[in-house]
Amino acid sequence: MNGFVGAVQFLTRVPLRTAVAVPHASAVAWFPVVGTLIGVAVGGAFAATSELTASPAVAGAVAVVAGLLITGAFHEDGLGDMSDAVAGGTTPQERLRILDDPLHGTYGVAALASSIVLRTAALGSMSPALGLAAAVSAHTLGRTAATVIIGRVGSARCSGLGATAADAVREPGRTLGVIAGIAVCAVATGWWVAVLVPVAALGTAAVVTVARRAFGGINGDVLGAVEQITEIAVLIAVVALARSHDLWWR
Structure with a gap:
């Protein structure tokens, strides 16, 4: 269970009684599970607020803020850094230097x-039950995407998560984690998983393609961007599916 604790420590700001020194490689397989727990918390906040206020728009905003608080805007920071670097640099070296700048530019x-507007708007168009299922699926698949690409896509640097975990990630654990993530999405949305997983894969592939061209590989900031783009893509896909289909358990 040390890998699970390590994943919680790495992906969230949830205070734990005792900190555990866990190599990133041991925690990677647990990313989808932690993503599910984050999704349950975010989706629960959405459903509860929607029922209390009868305002999906307010509930969507509360849910997104809840996610920001739980994760410490960890993934959002990566998206912001990558956006600045890709748009502001002209060479891989210059872009990597921009990634190191702690300040965000335009x-x-x-x-x-x-990211915040799109996620808030997407959730704000959903019913309490649909929002819960969507949040669980989006957050789970966002972290599952990171689990898939770590160690399978070259690192932009010799240090950082993309490099230190790459050679040590154990394939059986990674595979089980990915299967668990997809299974959670299937339970939450039924056959919609056949649409949501490819959508998540396309979002991931788009970010990875940009990262390879811009930096020569991936790093922690790119992984944060992968989670964000995947989460947004899944939420939008749920909105589209819900126009003509109902959840299997509704």
């Missing part, structure tokens, strides 16, 4: 605002 702020 492109980073615009990317962060866009």
